[in-house]
Amino acid sequence: MLLTVDDDVSVSRAVARDLRRRYGGTYRIVRAESGAQALEALREIKLRGDAVAVLLADYRMPGMNGIEFLEQAMDLFPAARRVLLTAYADTEAAIDAINVVDLDHYLLKPWDPPEEKLYPVLDALLDAWRATDHRPVAETRVVGHRWSARSYEVRDFLARNQVPYRWYLADEPEGARLLTAAGANPESLPCVITTDGSALTDPTDTELAAQVGLATAPTGDFYDLVVVGGGPAGLGAAVYGASEGLRTVLLERHATGGQAGQSSRIENYLGFPDGVSGSQLTDRARRQAVKFGAELLTAADVVTLEAAGPARRLLLADGGQIDAHTVILATGVSYRQLAAPGLTELTGRGVFYGSALTEAPSCSGQDVYVVGGANSAGQAAMYFSRHARSVTMLVRGKSLEASMSHYLIQQIAAVPTITVRVCTEVVSAQGTDHLESLVLRDNSTGQTEQVDSQWLFVFIGAAPRTDWLDGVVVRDEHGFVVAGPDLVVDGQRPSGWDLDRDPYHLESSVPGVFVAGDARAESVKRVASAVGEGAMAVALVHRYLAKR
Structure with missing residues (x-):
């Protein structure tokens, strides 16, 4: 498919018309009139298992400009070639987009005649796209328990090494079917099933890396x-x-x-x-x-x-x-470890050191606590605020100004679901198989309180x-x-x-x-x-x- 998005209806129709004239016999042409509409179309295409060869986006669109759209579209179709439609005054933005979204080309409006200014560009991009393999990426599958520290470590290892995987809970039907097929013991999880059908039970990082195709041994001495x-x-x-x-x-x-x-x-x-x-x-x-x-x-x-x-x-x-x-x-x-009682036993089971981005979707609608006052903590708070009901930053110092960049402090202040509690630290954590609550102390008054939370992310020094x-x-x-x-x-x-x-x-x-x-x-x-x-x-x- 070729997808074009432009908020100007006449321009959008003109682009689609020119695309159909040249490529309609080989590709399906999809037209959208806003970035949000285009992203929704891309999600539907993804669910159907179809492929997108080229994305053409207008730069000046309200609500979501072309660069912002292409950046989000990359997550859905990273192999699609990316083209930005710009006016002459926007060429500097187009050049910046080369860094931001790996832009393949930018076209100045108007592109008439298309035989000279549009088709040669798209012909070259489509040739490059066809030269690569666009079959669906085979995914490694991981089956484990929700609050298993080792299950989290395996998923974090795969995610940070850019290995596509799908996560299944052992007590859900599909997870149970995979364990049965793999002949794995539900008591010895996680189970990792690689793209070639091999099953690894509670593998080490070295075993996992070798099985999913990561290089682990040098070629020379x-x-x-x-x-x-x-x-x-x-x-x-x-x-x-x-x-x-x-x-x-x-x-x-x-x-x-x-x-x-x-x-x-x-x-x-x-x-x-x-x-x-x-x-x-x-x-x-x-x-x-x-x-x-x-x-x-x-x-x-x-x-x-x-x-x-x-x-x-x-x-x-x-x-x-x-x-x-x-x-x-x-x-x-x-990151340094918090010494408060209960945290060590719950590490990987609600207590995490670093962003642990793989856990963000699971925080949806819940209360998240972030310990730390530097940039890494601030960036994490901003990220988790997209998913969580509330994010509370626990800062031992009297303010964020001494340790965090000014731009980030301003961003945090503008998010109503983020609360910053200064002069506050965690004194203990409670939970059975996972984190259930925290005891916090206000160091300015000495008072303590217990709060319910299943999520604590720690960023305290290096x-x-x-x-x-x-x-x-x-x-x-x-x-x-x-x-x-x-x-x-x-x-x-x-x-x-x-x-x-x-x-x-x-x-x-x-x-x-x-x-x-x-x-x-x-x-x-x-x-x-x-x-x-x-x-x-x-x-x-x-x-x-x-x-x-």
């Missing part, structure tokens, strides 16, 4: 560069390392994207004026790294770093090892994932890796440093081992700075290799 961690800094390093000719492998223990990949919306990242979700940004960066030849390994848990002569050796939890000339540590950070580097590289008292000029104290280089130069700017206390992003001491905790440090680290890798 020695590399120019090993990047440890697949967040923005690691992906940035992989893109620049591979694009500049270094044989590069990236090792990620869970899923690429890091904390940024869990963000529902990043609105202050350069080049995306309308914002971009963490998963979209991660997917693009991952595809970009692979395009340049980087290897990306999932469920690769690094446990030891050591020097092996001029090489740097990484030992993995599964017993494997990888040697390289250089290493970039981009392990990022994880702990670096560097325990495995203890005794190997210099870290500060909080565990962040010290690098560059900070390693030279009173003119003295770090102990064990055997080169006749000072460490490069992002170089750790082990020559040839660099650090980028949130894991570095004194780093700026922003996506843009992490990507920049990843690229900068690659430049320093080149300098190191040239002077070895």
